Amino acid sequence: MLVFVILGYALLSIYEFFPLYKENKQKEFYVNLVLGIISFTMAILISLRINIPSPAEAIKIVINYILKAFAM
Amino acid sequence: MVIIVEKNTKKHIFKKAKSFEGKTKDEKNTNNSGKLTKSLNRNITIFQSSFSNDDTVIFRKFQNQYSDKIKCCIIIIEGMTDIEHINRRVIEPLQNQVFQRPKSSVNLVDEVQNKVLPVNDVRQSTRLNEMIKAVCYGDTVLLLDGCDVALIISSRGWESRPISEPESGKVVRGPREGFTESIIKNVSLIRRKIKNPNLKFKLMELGKQTHTAICITYIEGIALDSILTELEQRLNRIDIDGILDSGYVQELIQDEPLSPFPTVGSSERPDVVVAKMLEGRVAIIVDGSPFVLTVPHILVESIQINEDYYNHFLFGSFNRFLRAASAIATISIPAVYLAIVTYHQEMIPTQLLISISASLEGVPLPTSLSLIIMMLIFDILREAGTRMPTAIGQAVNIVGTLVLGQAAVDAHLVSSPVIIVTAISGITTFMHPTMIESVVILRLVLIIAASFLGIYGYLIGVILILLHLLSIRSFGVPYMMGLTRLEEHDGQDSWIRAPWWSMTLRPKIIGARNQIRQTSRHNR
Amino acid sequence: MIRERITDKEATCLLILFLLGSSILVGIGVRAKNDAWLAGILGVVFFIPFALIYARIQSIFHGRDIFEITILLYGKVFGRILIIIFSWYSFHLGALVLRNFCEFVHVESFPETPLIVITLCFITINIAAARSGIEVIARIATFCLPVVIILFLLMEILSISTMDFNNIKPILGNGFSKVADVGFSSFSFPFAESVILLGVFYTLKKRESAVKVYMKGVLAAGIVLITLTLVNIFVLGNMIEDYYFPSYASFSFIKVGDFIQRMEGTIAISYVLTSFIKSSICLFVACKGIAAVFNLNHYKFIVIQTGLIMAYFSLILYDNIEEMVDWFQNIYQFYAIPFQIIFPLFIWVCAEIRNRSEKRDQSGKGKKGV
Structure with a gap:
């Protein structure tokens, strides 16, 4: 699983990052790099079956708190 | 088959092409001095060195029967020239006509060009490059003794297929x-x-x-x-x-x-x-x-066939609808069959499901694989059939019907629905001959997509194809023009073929410069 | 770069499909049981003033996308914060739609295939669509809309035999307050989600067309959704709440003769098409937003990575389908308030003030000139 992820991202970076770097589009390259790193970490975490905390839970807690505050 | 000799009419359209000469390097190398000399024999040697090791080049020397001083040589390539034309219109007048050699050499060329040769396309040249090129194209170069100017006589003519x-x-x-x-x-x-x-x-x-x-x-x-x-x-x-x-x-x-x-x-x-x-x-x-x-x-042209426009418009429209439907069917049917049989069996009515699963009994290969193999065999037969001589083609047909037929089913190599699907898909391929190349590829792609995710895989494949079709252009014209954005007059000649009296406008964008095809709507 | 342009017709198709996306899947106002259709009507009625506001924003700043407008109104710093909020919503909504649809495929057709495989397959077409630009998405929408509508009509006609028209009674059996409450949630899902389309409609040709497109699109989508809800109620009755995917369930009862039965597989086609359009638009707008925040030349460079993050994000959102449905029914309408109501109001008020003062300035200058 992990091997597939790394292989996939290696191919993707050849397809995506190198042209950007060659064309000297620095800003695009860096933004894309940051996004790429985020998605790569997420992919690895998912492939290792590590639980990533879901923002849906946090939102639920916050909204319930606000609703209670209004209901008071 | 009647073989006709192309007459050297309309040669003038090549003049423009001739003016491209002297561009390439290898031609320049053959050119020693770039100019002719006044001696006929030396000129011939120059040409012979240029055409060394080429035995098809003919150097024909002759002289006028009334004046020994007028010596000529024509250079032609066998097979590229209309020999009859050269014999009658160049050699004969030069040999038989009485004319005097003028004092200056340039005048001799003028004399020959103006008074002797009954040929419409003759021009003078001093450049060796131009002459060599002309000979290669099938024209005749006429060298005259004592002149450093040669005549290029258009004489192209070779055997070609008649219009059929x-x-x-x-x-x-x-x-x-x-x-x-x-x-x-x-x-x-x-x-x-x-x-x-x-x-x-x-x-x-x-x-x-x-x-x-x-x-x-x-x-x-x-x-x-x-x-x-x-x-x-x-x-x-x-x-x-x-x-x-x-x-x-x-x-x-x-x-x-x-x-x-x-x-x-x-x-x-x-x-x-x-x-x-x-x-x-x-x-x-x-x-x-x-x-x-x-x-x-654009894509619409693959379903527009010339006969649509010559037949009754209803018939034409119907045929066009058939073509469009079969274009969709030919790439979809195998994939949809595969998706339904493997993943969505609940959609098949029970009776049919029983007979299908009975036919799947004992078949070693999974449906997806047998479908791909059958499609490939069909494509092999098609490809073999197009290149075969007719006599052998029949043998291919017989073997093909056995492979793609009852024999294969009886041997439990494939199930009979797979054969039916392959046959339908194969026949509908031939409804649009210009699209065969793309259809063969797309069909395989969709089969593979459907074997992964069933009907969803098929839909993903279709959407990807649509996205591709919508994003490509041909010379700035959207490839799907006429099939989307159906506004006024746009749909007249795409999904249907409207009657001629109502097609007053040319298609948008392509015909934007002069939109009006007919001025009146009511000229029936 | 050639400026992209979409016609009014395409924009309407886009809006209708956007509104139908994933709402035809999970149904609207299902908590109101057999009053769900009333909740749907209420949702449309609530939404119409907001539709006018959205359209007004677009027609004041004709030809500019929401990101340019925000920066123009609120400056570079605060404007960027607003853009981040807006694109977050677009991103999150895209992930929700994706999750919804993939969960449907996973539960109903491919229980053994891991969810991630389905999600990755589906995000591929979203990425491809977002990369080819809004013009292509809009043209695909014109292809998809007739298919979706025809399929629905066919299904609805075929399911007449399974309908029980008494299911609709008692009307307002659970009281009006319940209907009003659910009406609000059907306002936020799906109708007010069309705030995302502010990031798309800068491509419209004419200044006035935004209002027309919004009104036509919302009404058409409302009619389709309410009919669908009615059909679901007629077939399923009060059990409508018990199904994750009510329309899929109600169409599975179809049986005409021996041949036409279990047609729900066919309706899955329209789920694919609508969800595809919706999540592609969300991805497109999110990428445009990110590009606007970092002032990139073109959004195309970041589509693949954003799409992948969106896919992973949709996977980690919930652990299972119950959690998803619960979140959708109880939390979402409150979560969406800042994006659907506050954000556009912010922009609209500021835009109106600016518009007025600009007009006054112009007329003042005119007078001085005289």
Whole structure:
């Protein structure tokens, strides 16, 4: 699983990052790099079956708190 | 088959092509001094050194029977020239006519050109390059003793195929003549249909070794300048050693080289090409190829067949609907069958499901694999059938029916529904001959997609194809034009073929320059 | 770069499909049981003033996308914060739609295939669509809409035999307050989600067309959704709440003769098409937003990575389908308030003030000139 992820991202970076770097589009390259790193970490975490905390839970807690505050 | 000799009429259209000479390096190397001398024998030696090791070049020396001083030599290549024409119109008058040698040598050339040769296309030349090139093209070079100027006499003529009905795109109703390999004949076929000075022919030469003549044809006032300039730019960019068929040009000027869909059209029929030119397209005739290219080419043209326009419009529309439906069917049926049988069996009515699963009994391969293999076998048979001589073709047919037939089912190699699906899909392929290349690929892609995710995989594949179709363009024209954005007059000639009296406008964008096809709506 | 342009017709198709996306899947106002259709009507009625506001924003700043407008109104710093909020919503919504649809495929057709495989397959077409630009998405929408509508009509006609028209009674059996409450949630899902389309409609040709497109699109989508809800109620009755995917369930009862039965597989086609359009638009707008925040030349460079993050994000959002449905029914309408109501109001008020003062300035200058 992990091997597939790394292989996939290696191919993707050849397809995506190198042209950007060659064309000297620095800003695009860096933004894309940051996004790429985020998605790569997420992919690895998912492939290792590590639980990533879901923002849906946090939102639920916050909204319930606000609703209670209004209901008071 | 009747073999006719192409007469050397209309040679003037090649003059422009001739002016391209002297561009390539290898020609310059053969040229020692670049100029002729006054001695006939020395001139002949120069030519012989240029054409060394080429035994097809004929050097024929002769002189006038009344004056020994007039010695001549003609240089021609066997097979490229109209020998009869040269014998009667060049050698005979030079040998038999009485004329005096003028005092200055230049005058002799003038004398011969003006008074002796009864030939329409003769010109003087002093440049060796030009002469060598002319000989290569099949023209005759006439050298005269004592002159450093030679005459180039147009004498091209070779045997070529007569105009006959093309093998592809046969019609029941409609003109039966087709283009041939000769560019002159092809040009005349188009000119015969559009008798109008606005019909323009631009000549070019492509191929560093082959010097293939290429002719861009369009109707001025209808064709868009932007398409024309774009086409000329792309043609000028071509830097290839040889062009043997218009397929070379087609691939070199395509918008989307990786796309399975053709963005340059080709046809073997003058009526089709002329109809496209009347819509504002530009045609490219390539010497040596009976397939004339037209740009821009959009998807709708694959379901437009010339006979639609010659038959009753209802019948034409019906046929067009059949073609569109079978285009969708041919790529979809195998994938949808596979998806339903493997993943969505609940959609099949129970009775049918029982018989299908009975037929799957004992078949070793999974449905997806057997479907792919059967499609491949079908494609192999199709490919083998097209190249076979007719006699062997029948043997292929018999073997093919056995493989794709009851024998295979009886042997439990494949299930019978797979054979039916393959057969339907295979037959519908031939409804649009121009699309075969793309259909074969897309069908396999969709089968593979459906074998992964069932009907969802199939839909993902279809959406990807649609996205691709919608994003590509041919010479600036959206490829799906006429099929989407159906506004006024746009749908008249796409999903249906509207009656002629109502098609008053040319298609948008392509015919934008001169939109009006008919002035009156009511001229029936 | 050639400016992209979409016609009014395409924009309407886009809006309708956007509104139908994933709402035809999970149904609207299902908590109101057999009053769900009333909740749907209320949702449309609530939404119409907001539709006018959205359209007004677009027609004041004709030809500019929401990101340019925000920066123009609120400056570079605060404007960027607003853009981040807006694109977050677009991103999150895209992930929700994706999750919804993939969960449907996973539960109903491919229980053994891991969810991630389905999600990755589906995000591929979203990425491809977002990369080819809004013009292509809009043209695909014109293809998809007739298919979707025809399929629905066919299904609805075929399911007449399974309908029980008494299911609709008692009307307002659970009281009006319940209907009003659910009406609000059907306002936020799906109708007010069309705030995302502010990031798309800068491509419209005419200044006035935004209002027309919004009104036509919302009404058409409302009619389709309410009919669908009615059909679901007629077939399923009060059990409508018990199904994750009510329309899929109600169409599975179809049985005409021996041949036409279990047609729900066919309706999955329209789920694919609508969800595809919706999540593609969300991805497109999110990418445009990110590009606007970092002032990139073109959004195309970041589509692949954003799409992948969106896919992973949709996977980690919930652990299972119950959690998803619960979140959708109880939390979403409150979560969406800032994006659907506050954000556009912010922009609209500021835009109106600016518009007025600009007009006054112009007329003032005119007078001075005289």
